[in-house]
Amino acid sequence: MNLPRPLLLALLALGGAASLSAQSYVLNNGTVLKASEVKLSGNAFVQEFAIPGGGTGERRFLLNTVVRLDWPEPAEIADATEKLAAGKAAEALEVITPVYRLFGPFTKTPGSWWTQAATLRLQALMATGKDGGEISSAAREVMTTATDPDAVGAAKLALAQLDARNGRDSLATAMINEIVTDAPASVRARAWLLRGDLALKRSSFEEAIEAYLRIPAFFGTMDDLMPAALLGSARAYKGYGDNARAERAFLDVMDSYPDSAEAKVAKQESGF
Amino acid sequence: MTVPRSPESNHSLRKQGILLAMLLAAGTANAQVSIPIPNILAEVETFIKNRQPADAAALLDRVIARADAGEAMPDGVDMDRIRLSAASNHFRSQNYARAEQVLNALLAKNPSSAALVGEARMMLGLALALQQKYADAIPVFAAAETSPAYRDKAMLYGAMSAQQAGKVDEAIAAYTRLLSTSAHDRDWADAALSLINLQLRTGDLPSARRGLSLLRGNLNLIDNLAGLNVLSLQLGDELTKANDPAGALTAYRTVLFKKDIIDQQKRRNVRIEAEIKRIQDMTTGDASQMDFVRRLNSRLEQAKSAITEIEKLDNYDATLLFRLGNAFQLRGGAWEASLIFEEVISKFPNAPEREQAFFGLVRAYSESGRLEKTKLAAERLQANYPNSQFGAQALYLAAVAAGQRNDLVSQLQFLDLATERFRDNRELLEPMLLMKANALFTLARYPEVTTAAQEYLSNFPQGKFLEEAAYLSAMAVLADGEASAAAHAIKTYLESYPQGRFVEDARYRLAATDYAKQDYKSALEKTKAWLADYPSEHPQRGEVYSLQGDVYSGLNQPLDAIESYKSALALPLSDEQLGYVLDELTRLYQGQRDYDSAVAMWEQFAKDRPDHPFVINAAYWIGRLRSREGRTDEALAGISGIARRYVADTDRDSVERLLIEVASMLAKPPRAKRGEPKPDLPSLEQLFARVDQLLLTSDTRNSPTAQARALFVKSEIASLRKDTRRQNELLDRIASGNAADTLPPGILGKLGDRMLEKGELELAKTFYGQIVSAHPKSLFADFGYVGLGEIALREGDGNEALRRFNNAIDLAGARFKLLEATIGQAKAQLLLGRLDPAQELFEQVASNRAWRGVATAESLYSMGEILMKRGKPDDIAKAQAHYQRVYISYKRFVPWVAKAYLRSADAFEALGQNQEAANALREMLRDERLANLPEATVARNRLVTLEARAGTTTAAPTGGNS
16 A cells, blocks of 8 residues: 555544545546545555455546545544644644645645645644744645635735744735735734734834724724734833823723733733 | 324325325215224324325314314324324414414313423414414413423513513513523524614613623624624614713624625525525424524525615715724724724725714824824815815814924914814804914913904904903913013903902912012012912912012012012922922022021922922932032932932932932042142042942842942943043943843933944834833933934834934923934935925024034035925025035034035036036045045045046145145
C-alpha cells in the first residue's frame, strides 16, 4: 500500500470520530466510492476487489474525477475550534492538521472541509506563536486556494497580524487597508482592531480611537470583539488625554463583559 | 399519534377495502349492515397513510357512535385513543368544531392516562384558538401546562391566545413565564419577539429593552430576523423618545444592515421551508406540530414580505446609520457618532439624512473636542448645503466648541459668519451676539466688546441677556484702563439694576476704579462698606480684602495692608489671587525686614496645604529668604525638606522646579566670610554627595523615581558648572537605567530632547509618548507633544506633526515650548503644502521680539522658501530680501546663514540677476565660519558654473580668506 504516512494518520485519527459509512467520494460518472473502501495512492484512489475464483484485483480512480464529497462535518473541526477558544492552540493544531491533510487533494471540491480545516490550522499556528515562515505559507495557501471570502479575509488578516508581530507595521497597515475595503464583516471588524493596536503602538491616539470604535459603531452585534475594542479605546483615550472617556470605556469593559480577560486588564490599568 | 392497529393482516384488509368502501358509501340507509370494528380501524389506518384525514375521521366518528350506542368494542380497542385519533384527524382536516366536540366528550370522561389528557387538552386548546375562541382556549392551555410533555407549548399557545383575545397583561405574564423556564429554542425566540412586541405596545420599554438584550445573544434561534429588525427599530425610536439613548443604542445595534439582513433572512427562509417540508412529509404528527407548520408558514410569509419591503428601501442603511449615530451622540459617544455620520455622508450622497448627518458631525466633533475637524465639518455643511436649516446651529456649535478649547479667534470667525449669514435666526442670534462680546472680552479687544454689546442691545432691546450685555460693556471699559468711564458705566449699571446679578461685583469694581484713580480714601470707604454689607461667607470677600490691602499699600500703611492681606489669605481665593496675596505679603514683610514672618507664612502655608501647587513657591521663598540672610544651609534644608516629600512621586511634576533651585544653590560658589580666604569651590563629586544627602532618605533611596531625580539635579549642577559632557553622561544614565513609567514628566521631557539631539528617535519617542499618555495634564506636557511633532516632521508626516504641535498649544498650553510648537506648526503646514497658514505662522514667530534669535532666522528663511514656492517674480524678489535679512541681521546663526546665501543666489538667478547671484556666493565663501559646511562646496560649484556662463574667469574664493 502506498498510502502516505500523514494521510494514514489522518484516516486513523478520523476513524474514531466520524462515521466512515457516511463518508464517500462522488465521481464524475456518478460512481460513489466509500472512503472506507479506497486507499489513496499517488493521484488516484485504489479499490481492491476480489477476483472470482480467488485472488484480488485493484481498480484505480483518478482524484481529478472526484466531483463531490458526501462527508459530514468532521468532529475535529468543532474540537479544534473549542480548543482554540480555550487557548489550547498546540492541541488544536494537533487535532486539525490531519483533517487539513486529508482534504488536501480536494481544496475546491464541493463538500470538502479543507477550507475550514486550513483556516483553523492557520489560526492555531498563529496562536502557538509558530515560526513566521510556516504561518506565512499557511496564510498564502488559504489566500490562493480558498474561495470562501471569510477564509481568504482571515488569511489576509493573519498575514497582517504576523507583520505587526514582527514590527513590519507598514506592511501590516497595507494589508489591513486591503481587508477593510473588501473583506466580509467579521474579518473587517478584526482588521480594525489590529489597526487600532498598530496606531496605539505608535501613539497615534486619535487614529487608534477611531479604529477601535468602529467595532461598537458598525459591528455592534459582534460581542466577541467588543471587550478588546473597548479596552483599546480606553487606552487610546488615555493617551489622547481624554481621561473621562478613558474611565468610561474601562468601566464599560468591566461592567458589560465582566468575565472577559479584558475586564481584568481594564481593572488593573484603570485602578478601579 | 397513531391509530391502534387491528391484529389482522394488511393483506386481508386490502382485499376487503373495496367492499368496505361500497358499504360505507351506502351510508345509514343500510344501517343493518354492521362492519366489524377491526376492519374499520384498518381502513382508518389506510386513509391516514394516504393522507386522507377527513375520511379517517369520518370512520372513527362511526366507531365512536357505535361505542356510544352501547356496542361492545373488540378486545384491545381503547376508546379514549379512538376519540383522540378522531379529534386529531378532524383537526388535520381543519374541522376544528368537530375536533372540539370530540375532545370535550373525551375529557368529560376523565381518561386515566395523563399523557392522553395532556395531548387532548393541547389539541382542544388549538382547536378553540383556530376557531378564534381565544378566551375559551386560555384556560384549556393553562390546564395543559400540567402535562410535562406539553408544558412549554401550552404556555406558548396560552400566551398567544391571550394576546389574540386582547388580554395583553395575561399574555405578557404567560410569555414571561414561558421565557423564564423553557429551553432556548426557536419557539422561545419567537415568543420573546411576541413579548417584546407586547411590551412595546404597552409602553413597558425597560422590559422590552431587557428582552431584546436577551435575544441579542440568541440571534441564531430567530426565524424572523426581519421582524426582529422592525421591532428593534421601533423600540429604538421609542427609547430615543423616552430619553433612554443607551437603550435605543442597544436596540439599534441589533438591527442588521440591508445586505446582511437580506442574506441572513434568505438563508433562514430556506431552512424554514425545509423544516415545513419535513413536518408535512410526516404521515402522523400531533396537533401542535401541525400548528407549528402553520406558524412556520406564517413566519416565513412575514419574513418574505419584510425582505421584499426592505429590498425596495434604497435608504434603509442610511436611515439605520443615522439613528445609530444619533443614539451614540445622545449617549455621549461623540467619537462613535462622528464615525457613523462620516459614513452616512460618504456612502449615501443622495440620502435625505445626509444634511442632518453633516450637522450631527459638527456636533460630534465639537463634543469630542476636535476643533479642527469641527471647523471643517461646519465648512463642509456650508459648502454642501448652503441654505441648510442646520447651518446656524452648526456654526453656533462650532463656536461653542472653539470657546471650550479656548480658541477664541476661531470662535469669533464662526460667530461672525453665523451672525452675518443667519441674521434671521433670532433664536440663535441672541446668544451668539452675547457670546461674541464675551469672546472679544476674553481676547482683551475691549473697544470691540462695547460695539458688540451695543449690537446686542439694539437687536434685542427686550432680550434675555440685557443685564449681561450692559455689565460686560462696563467691564470692558474698566479693563481697557478707562477708570473714570468705567466708574460711570458701573454706576449706570447699578442704577439700572439695583437688584441685579452683578451688584456685589459692581460695587467691588467701583472701589477698584477709585483705586485705579488713586482715590484711595474713597476706595477704602467702598471696601469697608462692601465688607460691612455682605456676609462673611461671601465668595468675593477675600478679593475685596485683597483690594483693601492694595489700597492700604497705596496709602503707605504697610501694617494695615499686611492685616488686610492676611484676612484675604484666610478666605477662599482663586489660585491667581492667592499667589498675588502671598507675593504681596512677602514683599511687605521684606520691606519691613521681617523675614521670619515671611518664612513663617510660607511654612504655615506648606503645612496647611501640603498638596497645593504653591508649596513649591513656598519652598522657593523659604530658600530665597534664608539664602538672602546668608543661611544657605537652612535654605537648602527648607527646600529639600519639601522636595523630599514628593521626590518618589512621578505625578508631582512641579518638584522639578525645586530641584532646579536646589541645583542652582549648590552650584553657586560659596561666599567668603569676612576676613577669611575665599573657600575652595567644592568638586562635582562633593556636590553630588550633597544631593544624595539632601534628597534621598531611607524611604526613597530605593525608589527609581527618586534616584532619577537625584541624577537630574546632578546633571543640572554639571550644566551650571558648564560641564556639558558630564551633564549628558548623567542624562544618558537616567535614560538607560530607568523605565519611562518611573520618570516624572519634567525629566522625561529633558531626556526626550537629549535623545532627539542624539538622533535616537525610538527612545525619544518612548519618553515623549510617556508624557502624553501618562501625564497629559502635566506642566511639562508640551515637551511630549512638541517632541512627537518634531519626530513626525523628521518622518515626513505633516498631518501627524501638525496635530502634535496643535496639541502642545491647545491641550498642554505650551508653557515651556510655545516657540517650538508654533514654529513646528509652521513647518508642518509647509510640509503639507499649505503656504498661507505656514507663512502666517512664520511671520508670527519672526515678529515676536521675545523669540528673537535662531527661530527668527529660521522663520525668515522659511518665509523666503514659501515665497520661492509661490514663484512669481515679485514673490522671488521678496524671498531674496528675506534671505538677505538672514545673512545680514542674523549672522550668529551660521547654519541658517549658509542656507540663506545659497537660496539668495537661487533667487537672484531666478530673477535673471546672475551677477548678483555670483556676488552673493562670493560673499558667502569669504565667510570663514562657513568654509567647512557642505553648503560651501555647493556654493563653489555654483559659482564656477555662473562664472563660466558669464564668461568671467575670476577664481572662486576657497574660503577662510575674508
